[in-house]
Structures are given as C-alpha cells and as structure tokens.
Amino acid sequence: MAQSLLSNIQYPSDLKKLSRDQLPQLAKELRDFVINIVATKEGHLGASLGVIELTIALHYIFDTPSDLLVWDVGHQAYPHKILTGRKDVFHTNRQLNGISGFPKRNESEYDTFGVGHSSTSISAILGMAIASKLKGNSKKQHIAVIGDASIASGMAFEGLNHAGVTDTNILVILNDNAIGIDPSVGALKEYLTKAQVGVKPRTNNIIESLNFNYFGPIDGHDLPSLLDTLEKLKNTSGPKLLHIITTKGKGLKQAEENQIKYHAPGKFDASTGDLIPKNNNGLPPKFQDVFGHTILELARSNENIVGITPAMPTGSSLKYMMEEMPDRAFDVGIAEQHAVTLAAGMATQGLVPFCTIYSTFLQRAYDQVIHDVALQNLPVIFCIDRAGIVGADGATHHGVFDIAYLNCIPNMIVAAPSDEIELRNLLYTASLKLEHPIAIRYPRGRGHIPNWKTPFKSIEIGKAKQFKKGDEIAIMSTGTVAHNVVVALASIASEKRIGHYHFCFIKPLDTQMLTEILKTYSTIITIEDGVINGGFGSSIIDFANQNDFKNKIVTLGVPDYFIQHGTVEELQDICGISSEKIAKTVKKLL
Template sequence: MADTFLNSINDPADLRKLSPEQLPQLAEELRRFIIDIVSAKEGHLGASLGVTELTIALHYVFNTPDDLLVWDVGHQAYGHKLLTGRRDKFDTNRQLDGISGFPKRSESEYDTFGTGHSSTSISAALGMAIASKLKGETEKNHIAVIGDASIASGMAFEGLNHAGVTDANLLVILNDNAIGIDPSVGALKNYLTQVKEGTNPRDNNMIKSLNFDYSGPIDGHDLPVLLKELESLKHKKGPRFLHIITTKGKGLKQAEEDQVKYHAPGKFDRLTGELLAIADDNLPPKYQDVFGLTLVELAQQNEKIIGITPAMPSGSSMKFMMEAFPDRAFDVGIAEQHAVTLAAGMATQGMIVYCNIYSTFLQRAYDQLIHDVALQNLPVIFCLDRAGLVGEDGATHHGVFDIAYLRCIPNLTVYAPLNESELRNILYTAQLGLEHPIAIRYPRGRGESTDWQKPFGKIEIGKANLLKGGTKVAILSTGTIGNNVTKALEQSDNASLFSHYDFGFIKPLDIQLLHEIFNQHEEVITIEDGCISGGFGSSICAFAAKQGYSLKIRVLGVPDTFIEQGTVAQLQHLCGIDVKSLKDIFSAY
C-alpha cells in the first residue's frame, strides 16, 4: 500500500483535510513509516506505535499549534513529529545534527515543551493554561498526554493537586498501557487496572475527587470513539481528564508481545519484526551488568544488602537482584525523590542500601540527596549509571553534571572507576562499613576486559594511582575516560613526556599525591567526561590556587553548553576527549 495520505501531510492543516473515514489508513501508514525508519536507524519504538491513533486524533480535533500539546514522556512523540513537518528529516532522528528523539522547543512550534524526563507535562500545561487565561485567551486548549508510569510520579500529583482548584482550561489525557520502559508498579497501577476491568466502583474515582471532569476509560485505538470524545472535551472548560487504554507496540506483533525489549529494540527486520543478531560473544560486559551481577554476589554474602531503583530494573540491571532476592530489591516507579529518601530511611536501620539511579535522573532528587542523606551522614551507596556522555538520547540524558553537583556536598564521597574491575571492587568496598554516603559514577556501554570477575579487593578510600610515569606533563583523569588517555598515549611518539594518574576518587582528593605531582612536573592536564564548570578539573585548579602552585593547568571535558544527540564517539570528539583528539593534543608537546 502506497503512503497515499502520509506523504501529503506537511502539517496538521493538511491532516484536517482528510475525512474521518480516511484516518485509519493514515494510522497504518504512520505505523509503517515509524517501523521502517526505526528498524534501520534505531530509536524508541513501542511508545509511539501505541499512541498512533491518539496522535492523529489530537491534531485532527484540536487547532495545533495554537492549541498547546505536551507529550510526557517524549518517547511517544515520533508520530507527532511526522505529522508536524519533520517527515523528510525523520531518518536523522537521534543522530548528530539531526532531529531530537524527544520534543524540543527550538525544533518546532508544535513542540511546546521539552520532555526528555517524565512527569512534567501536567505542571507545564497548567502553567500554559493559567498564562493563557491571564492574557485573555479563553478559547485556547492545553493538553497534557501522560503515561500511566509517569503519572505515578510525585510531580504529576503536585500538578493534579493544583489544577483541581483552578478553572484552567486543561485537558489531561492518561495513556494507560500498564508499562513505562519496564512494567508499571505500585498501588496506582493496581487502581487503574481495577478501573479498566470495571472492578472499582465508579463513585470511588480519585480523579473526580480531585475536581477533574473525568471521562473514560475508552479504547485508545478506536479512532471514531477517540474523535467523538475529544470533540466533546474540546468545548468544555476547566480541568478535564480523559483515560484511554492502549497497547504499547501496537501494530507490530513482537513489540506487543515483548514490550520491554521493543521499547528501544535496536535494529530489526522491518517486515518480520525480528531483532537483528548482534555478535557480543567475548565482548567486555556492560557496566550495568557488572553492577547487577556483582550486587547479587554481595547480597548472597550479606543479608543486610538492599537494592532500589526508580523504574529502571532492566536498564540498570537491578533485575538480577530482583529475581534473586525479590524481598530485598525494589522498583519504586518513576519516583527518584522517594527512592533516595526510602534508601535513607533504610540506612537509619542498619541496612546497606544500593540506590541505582541514572546520573541524569538523580538531578530530580537533589534536595533529598543533600537533606535526607548527606546532612544526616547516612551511608547510602548511590550507583549512578549512564554517567558522562550517553549518546543518541541527547541533552536531556547526558550524565555530565554529576561531578559538579556532587562534589560540593559535605560528607559525600564521589568515585569514578577506571574500568569494570574497579567498579566491582568499589561495590564490594562500599558494603564493608563506610561511615559516609558514596556516589559511584559509571558510563553507559561496555567495559575494557572480559576478565573482570576476579576475587574482590578492597579499595583504599581517597587514594589515586599512577598508571604511567613521565618527565614533563602530568595527566590527571577520572573514570573510564582515562582509557582514552591510555590509548592516546600508546599511539603518541612523545609518550615519555607524560605521566598519567587515575583519580578514581574525585572527593576526597589524594592531596599527598597532588603535592608530589605539582612538585615533579611542569604542567598538568585534567580530563573528565563531565562538565568543565565545577567539575574534577575545577577541583584541581582550586587545590593549586589554595596551595600556591603556579603550574599551567589545562582542563579538558564537556564545555559549558548543552551537548545534543550523536554517538558517544562523535560527542567525545566534539568535546575533544576522544582518543584522536587527545593524541593530537599530546603530539603538540
């Protein structure tokens, strides 16, 4: 079937020229287009397939972009991008210099709010609605499309709580498919299941109790029903709530049957849906698996060990502990603030808590980190997955700020392992009775060696290590970016000029060794896969200034700008911290 309709749509005005009877074919074309591109270029698949009919219906009924539409989370927005002028650019999705994988205000007037992190849509759309009322724009609609995993977050409830006591022209659409990246969890998920199954009395409707005009649940794949319901809601005022039921991955058999794997499946056969085999035999392990498998080993030996993750059991590999020790491993849903304070509460009772949160998402729990953990000096072990540049998810997901926002916190130890063996050993060391909380940052992707499951070794807190001696310039690296330094030096003709030190501990710094370094070298270079402003290099500059050293210090890392999407290799090159860039820098000496 030729894409008769999709190819003629350059904006929603073109969409509205179709008859309602033509929209089901458009839905088929839209799904096929997404499948064809994602199968070859990769990206997030299941979420957008699940909201295809809703996407069409929203742009068909509402007068976008004058009516404001917010997607939460932005994984759902591929169809939205295709209908709003980005069809011809969609093959650049998530690529360097291409379009973003998430809604982005600078990319399109139809992207009213950037939504790379979850649970923000209700607050944002409510803010828009209140602003419109103040400006006298009483006919404008403001729509927040939020998933059932996202709505369980505290911030979403804060938005609902406020909206219910306003007369703001706000429509919240709950896309209920019982799954985020992993299956949804918690009492709210059970409540929504009861609503869908009709086993919960309608007079016990929590959304109605919050003063929303509630309608649903309805079939989110039934276009005539969707169009009728949205048309009715369009002409109502005040806070409204539409509950729709969808299937994540709708239209691709494998994506419907394995919704976790097909959230972002990698490359697959566009016709059969079968995943393309990736040869990973004899490859180093993923850092997330080093964490997950090591945690199980430690938990087998120590019954006080607890694991916590906010909605990332697969991505963080906490799933291994959840399978081995289901009573001691917790997925708390998209609730980073709760995860941190839950861990703190457990720590007060003598439990050894490994709280695994992506670096970019720990930003959402900064007050809890300071107030509930560090201020009370509770020895929670934070395992920050996806630290550094993470690649195609772009600016919303890079874990480049953690060094800067962590090292200023009293009582907190900050450590970045050079490789998977050091990650394994710091996880072991952390449960031996640390007196302070610790944050362990490690990247997305694979390590350096397949020979990593060796007997545990204790790491000395605050100790840095000399990796290579030299005569003139001291290179100080922290974390896995140090492997780029090693490889660059191996390729350099003048490697003898350079010493290379691994500063796993960003805080506390190895002060004794720093004095030796500054006394024995003519120049210092610091390298990190985090932001230069306030990062590891800044701490070395502060040390030098305090101690009165006048050596030249060159700080390399992520510049003071938001880094967009691209492969990790491409983005490291942009920041000048890939192997080739470092080799060129070293060769200039």
Template sequence: MEHNLLDQIQSPDDLRRLTPQQLPQLAAQLRRFIIDVVSVKEGHLGASLGVTELTIALHYVFNTPDDQLVWDVGHQAYGHKILTGRRDAFDTNRQWGGISGFPKRSESVYDTFGTGHSSTSVSAALGMAIASKLQGNTGRSHIAVIGDASIASGMAFEGLNHAGVTDANLLVVLNDNAIGIDPAVGALKDYLTQVKQGRNPRQNNMIKSLNFDYTGPVDGHDLEALIRELTRLKGVKGPKFLHVITTKGKGLKQAEEDQVKYHAPGKFDRLTGEILAKAEDGLPPKYQDVFGLTLVELAQQNDKIIGITPAMPSGSSMKFMMEAFPERALDVGIAEQHAVTLAAGMATQGMVVYCNIYSTFLQRAYDQVIHDVALQNLPVIFCLDRAGLVGEDGATHHGVFDIAYLNCIPNLIVFAPLNEVELRNILYTAQLGLPHPIAIRYPRGRGQNTNWQLPFGRIEMGKAIELKKGSEVAVLSTGTIGNNVAISISESEKLGLFSHWHFGFIKPLDEVALHHIFTTHKKIITVEDGTVTGGFGSAISAFAAKHNYRLEVRILGVPDAFIEHGTVHQLQQYCGIDVKTLTDIFSEY
C-alpha cells in the same frame, strides 16, 4: 494500490483536510513508517506505535500549534513529529546533526515543551493554561499526554492537585498501557487496572475527587471514539481528564508481546519484527551488568544488602537482584525523590542500600541527596549509571553534571572507576562499611575487559593511582575516560614526557599525590567526561590555588553548553576528549 495519505501531510492543517473515514488508513501508514525507519535507524519504538491513533486524533480535533500539546517524556512523540513537518527528516532521528528523539522547543513550534524526563507535562500544560487565561486567550486548549507510569510520579500529582482548584482550560490525557520502560508498579497501577476492568465504582474515582471532569476508559485505538470524545471535551470548561487504554507496540506482533524489549529494540527486521542479533560473544560486559551481577554476588554474602531503582530495573540491571532476591530489590516507579529518602530510611536501620539511579535522573532528587542522606551522614551507596556522555538520547540524558553537583556536598564520597574490575571492587568496598555516603559514577555501554569477575579486593579510601611515570606533563583523569587518555599518550610518541594518574576518588582528592605531582612536573592536564565548569578539573585548579602552585592547569572535558545527540564517539570528538583529539593535544607538548 493503496493511496499514500502520509505523503500528503506536511502539517496538521493537511491532516485536518482528511475525512474521518480516511484516518484509519493514515494510522496504518504512519505506524508502518515508524516501523520502517526505526528498524534501520534504531530508537524508541513501542511507545509511539501505541499512541498512533491518539496522535492523529489530537491533531485532528485540536488546532495545534495554537492549541498547545505537551507529550510527557517524548518516547511516544515520533508520530507527532512525523505529522508536524518532520517526516522527511525523521530518518535523522537521534543522529548527530539530526532531529531530537524527544520534543524540543527549538526544533518546532508544535513542540511546546521539551520533555526528556517524565512527569512534567501536567505542570507545564497547567502553566500554559493559566498564562493563556491571564492574557485573555480563553479559547485556547492545553493538553498534556501522560503515561500511567509517569502519572504515578510525585510531580505529576503536584500538578493534578493544583489544577483541580483552578478553572484552567487543561485536558490531561492518560495513556494507560500498564508499562513504561518496564512494567508499571505501585498502588496506582492496581487502581487503574480495577478501573479498566470495571471493578472500581465510579463514585470512588480518585481523579474526580480532585475536581477533574473524568471520562473513560476509552479505547485508544478506536479513532471514531477518540475523536468523538476529544471533540466533546474541547467544549468543556475547566480541568478535564481523559482515560485512554492503549497497547504499547500496537501493530507489530513482537512489540506487543515483549513490550520491554521493544521499547527501544535496536535494529530489527521491519517485516517480521525479529530483532537483528549483535555479535556479542567475547565482548567486554556492559557496565550496568557489572553492577547488577556484582550486586547479586555481594547480596549472597551479605543479607543486609538492599537494591532500589526508580523504574529502571532493566536499564540499570537491577533486574538480576530482583530475580535473585525479590524481597530485597525494589522498583519504586518514577519516583527518584522517594527512592533516595527511602534508601536513607533503610540506612538508619543498618541496611546496606544500593540506590541505582541514572546520573541524569539523580538531578531530580538533589534536595533529598543533600538533606536526607548527606546532612545526616547516612551511608547510602548511590550507583550512578549512564554517567558521562550517553549518546543518542541527547542533552536531557547525558550524565555530565554529576561531578559538579555532587562535589560540593559535605560528607559525600564521589568515585569514578577506571574499568569493570575497579567498579566491582568499589561496590565490594562500599558494603564493608564506609563512614559516609558514596556516589559511584560509571558510563553507559561496554567496558574494557572480558576477565573482570576476579576475587574482590578492597580499595583504599581516597588514593589516586599512578598508571604511568613521566617527567614533565602530568595527565590527571577520572573514570573510564582514562582509557582514552592511556591510548592517546601511547600514540603521541612522547611517552617519556607524560605521567598518567587515575583519580578514582574525585572526593576526597588524594592531596598527598597532588602535592607530589605539582612539585615534580611542569604542566598539568586534567581529563573528564563531565562538565569542565565545577568538575574534576575545577577541583584540581582549586587545589593549586589554595596551595599557591603556579603550574599551568589545562582542563579538558565537556564544555559549558548542553551537548546534543549523536554517537558517544561523535560527542567525545565534539568535546575534544576522544582518542584522536587527545593524541593531537599530547603531541603538541
């Protein structure tokens, strides 16, 4: 019977006690452990399987945590977590009260930098390296592990550009597997492919031209070669770059063959790799599919429509547009700033641009939204997927700040549909010609209705909708959280007291409706799935103060804190905006 080496590993110190000959056996056991847990508990699979040997080699050669290791994004850090004291807790990964799915400084001294968004590792590790030198710790190594999709991002290039003119003790390890969540795109990907195939002369190496000591490509599944090269590089001074070739999903046949699907496959059979089918017949559609399918329908009627996504064609369902109109749908890679300004440039030429970005990722292009779009009043249509609480990906991925950070921008319309039909209709309305740019926020997950592909209807700009009449308390909601509100009012058994208003337009607010509401009710409650600080409720309170209304305004939403990971229901419950909590609140009146 094979001895289980993994059971002996509580820290990298234990790992370093093994012989080099034992490491392939450990790699097989680590890979199997990840597959066994993720098959049941779900999570990100392919990336961590691809770097199993690299993870072992890095901790074997370097004296972590004194030597500082930064994992870009963190999708690939499961093996790292298991080897650094979190094996027994790994089955709580991404669950309420459990460990995070990404590196997290407060979780472990081995997680030197929190990395839920991509392309930050080079800058962070360089900052650590420069600080170590200033503090006289010249023997410490600093390693950034970054994927070929992430390194194409502007921020990664900024870090490389700076590192190349320092003598910092920095090692950048490029995990080159030609894919992020979706296949990598762009000229850099083509360049790396040429390097891997030996078709690019070494003298034209772009990394060497940035003053890095370049090594590679090296087989990322050959532990002996990895350890030999990492050991050599450990003794080399200044900025170094190791190009490692890996296979995403390595060790699970299906994950190797369908790397997009097995990035985060859900539950699957741990032995066969077969994804366990979910009963989806008759269910409402995912909001991302409402966007993707509606965009194709609109593009068939309007040849000026363009779709742009920064590396999320599958996650945003832009893939439907890319399949139907490949010349009019662009994946620009992990480059949110570029995506926004590219959209702005197209808008100057009369194109109707749907720029689809996850809410949390638009934060990375805030300057471009303000200066390149809103300041010039260019009618770009921002489609913010994953708005609100997104669930198990946690604090780095929740789209809870968008109302607050967009509401202060002049010229920008902000809209949150109640359901699939309204999302469909605002997408239609936007391409008819708006006087300003618009941000349309909608959640992750499924909607409310199966019968949503109805004839298009134009939405009147800036108008709120009264969903229910009541006499004393007005509940004002925005977006799909209004469905929780509707259920809660009906279950509170005080139906006659409550009116319910849906404010699809967060900006501009329907001031006519607000004056009516404030003069005909005794109390106001606002509900949103965004932060209460600077959000929709804050805007309602500001309206009340401006017009000297004295009514109590109770603001419900996401508190002024970073919300951790768990199911959407658990997180709504924590924030007090789930159906039961809202029902209890309404029953108090």
C-alpha cells in the same frame, strides 16, 4: 494499491483535509513509516507505536500549534514529529546534527515544551493554561499526554493537585498501557487496572476527588471513539482527564509481546519485526551488568544489602537481584526523591542500601541527597549509571553534571572507576559499611575487560593510582575516560615524557599524590567525562591555588553548553575528550 495518504501530509492542516473514514488507513501508513525508519536508524519504538491513533486524533480535532499540546517524557512523540513538518528529515532522528529524539522547542512551534524526563507535562500545561487565562485567550485548548507510569510520580500529583483548584481549560490524557520502560508498579497502577475492567465505584474515583472531570476508560486505538470523545471534551470547560487504554508496540507483533525489549530495540527487520542478532560472544560486559551481577553476589553473603531503583530494573540490571531476592530489591516507580529517602530510612536501621539511578535522573532528587542523606551522614551507596555522555538520547539524558553537583556536598564520597574490575571492587568496598555516603559513577555501554569477575579487593578511600610515569606533562583522569588517555598516549612518539594518573576518587582527593605531581610536572591536563565547571579539574585548580602552585593546568571535559545528540564517540570528540583530541592537545603542549 490505495494511494498513499501520508505522502501528501506535511502538517496538521493537510491532515484535516482527510475524511474521518480515511484516518484508519493513515494510521496504518504512519505506523509502517515509524517501523521502517526505526528498524534501521534505531530509537524509541514501542511507545510511539502505541499512540499512533491518539496522535492523529489530537492533531485532527485540535488546532495545533495554536492549541497547546505537551507530550510527557516525549519518547512517544515520533508520530507527532512526522505529522508536524519533520517527516522528510525523520531519518536523521537522534543523529548528529539531525532532529532530536524528544520534543524540543527550538526545533518546531508544535513542540510547545522540551521534555525527556517524566512527569513534567501537567505542571507545564497548567502554566500555559494560566498564562492563556491571564491574556484573555479563553478559547485556547491545553492538552497533556501522560503515561500511567509517569502519572504516579510525585510531580504529576503536584500538578493535578494544583490544577484541581484552578478554573483553567486543561485536558490531561492518561495513556494507560501498564508499562513505562519496565512494567508499571505501585498502588496507583493497581487502581488503574481495576478502572479498566470497571471494578472501581464512581464515588471512589481518585481523579474526581481532585476536582477533575473524569472520562473513560476508552480504547485508545479506536479512532472513531477517540475523535468523538475529543470533540466532546473540546467543548467541556474546566480541568478534565481522559483515560485511554493502549497497547505499547501496537501493530508489531514482537513489540506487543516483548514490550521491554522493543521499547528501544536497536536494529530489527522491518518486515518481520525480528531483532537483528548481535554477536556479543567474548565482548566485555556492559557496566550496568557488572553492577547487577556484583550486587547480587554481595547480597548472597550479606543479608543487610538491599537494592533500590526508580523504574529502571532492566536498564540498571537490578533485575538480577529482583528475580532472586524479590523481598530485598525494590522498584519504586518513577519516584527518584522517594527512592533516595527510602534508602536513607533503610540506612538508619542498619541496612546497606544500594540506590541505583541514572545520573540524569538523580538530578531530580538533589534535595533528598543533601537533606536526607548527606546532612545526616547516612551510608547510602549511590550507583550512578549512565554517567557522562550517553549518545543519541541527547541533552536531556547526558549524565554530565553529577561530579559537579555532588562534589560540593559535605560528607559525600565521589568515585569514578576506570574499568569493570575497579567498579566491582568499589561496590565491594562500599558494602563494608563506610562511615559516609558514597556515589559511584559509571558510563553507559561496555568496558574493555572480558574477564572481570576477579576476587574482591578492598579499595583505600581517597587513593589515586600512577598508571604511567613521565617528566614533563601529567595527565590526571577520572573514570573510564582513562581508556581514551591510554589509547591517545600510545599514538604519541614522545609519550615517555607524559605521565598518566588515575583519580578514582574525585572526593576526597589524594592530596599526597597530587602534591607530588604538581612538584614534578610543569604542565597538568585534567580529563573528565563531565562538565568542566565545578568538576574534577576545578578541584585540581583549587588545590593548586590554595597551595601556591604555579603549574599550567589545562582542563578537558564537557564545555559550558548543552551537548546535543550523536554517537558517544562523536560527542566526546566535540568535547575534546576522545583519544584523538586528547592526543592533539598533548602534542600541542609538548
């Protein structure tokens, strides 16, 4: 058996001691290392397997971390982490107090830029290159690795557009595997496909039109070719782009054949690649499936309903509508700003657009939400998936800001259902053409009601519900964190003294019920799966102050710092909104 090469490598300086002939063996070992750990610890698999050779070549040819390397999105950075000092702690990836699943500046000097959202790498590396030029560091290299799905985003084009008129030493590596999480879409994808087979005429090269030197396409798994090309580009001045062709999931048969499933497959058998089966029989549905099946059901009886998602048809479950009604459900690629304004345009013509976007990604389209939707009071329905704490993806992906950033926008209705049935009925109510835009937030993961497909019922906008009456402490919750409250109250001996009220509507508030609660209870606890600052609890305090109530009001939610990675349960506990921590707070106040 050949001696392990990876066992002797901690940093790129160790990698450089190997001969070029040894690098293919290292690639195999590195690929096996990623597979073996992700098989049991979970995480992003396919993207990392696709850049094994590229990662080795970059750290072998360039002088990192002096030469600056940025990985776009960062879910492909596992091999990079393993080769840059984190091999021995890689098994803690995405776990509480372990290393992050994404590049993170305070984790390693090799992580030159924190990432988690797409299409930021070109702007970031250009900023670094300009800084090097101003400081007189003419020999420093600046490399951004970006995928074909990410480069189609508007921000990537903004970066390319600017870089093309700067005299900077940057290299953009286009990692073209024809897929992001779902297959890449759009005209640029078709252009790149033609480039792979040599159809494009050189005079019509979109990259060269932006004043970049274009190289490729080359096989991104061919180490000798990668090494030779990168060595050449290191000595080529000015903005340049290398187009490489890779296979997402390379080296694991199932990951190559089912790239969507193996993007982040959960646990699997490392030796066979087979997924470890989960028994989901009888389990409550995932909230995104409640959305996906419900919008399809509504669309069958309302021809004006359309669905829009920016590159997340599978994750959002809009895929069900796309399969049955491909002319009425649209994947617009990684283009959240376009998705929102597209929905606004549709709304002006009488369509009923459901725009489904993860909470953390809707942040990228904030101006469009204000300027193109709310200012014109267009009845766009925002279905905000992954709202609240999402778990192992960590700070870049928690959807904890949407209540606060939507709460301040005029005309916007903000709703957070407590369970699957209420989500279903909110979607139905929104489809009846409201007079305002509405944002409906719901979490990642499963609910608690297996039999959720009940007949549709319209919900009164701005109406809260009394779940339980008390006389001393009132808990006001919004969203599915209501379940944590129910569990917490069941564990408290004097729970009869505690009332529980569910505010499905954060905006507009049910001021009539709120007034009665403030008159009845001396102490109020507000609970939300979102940031406290500017959130639901802040609205309750504002109302109490404006109406001269003197109640003691305690706000529970996400504190004023970025929550890192761990399980949802661990992170909710840290934030004080787990059932155990809610019970502890209540007992202290009784």
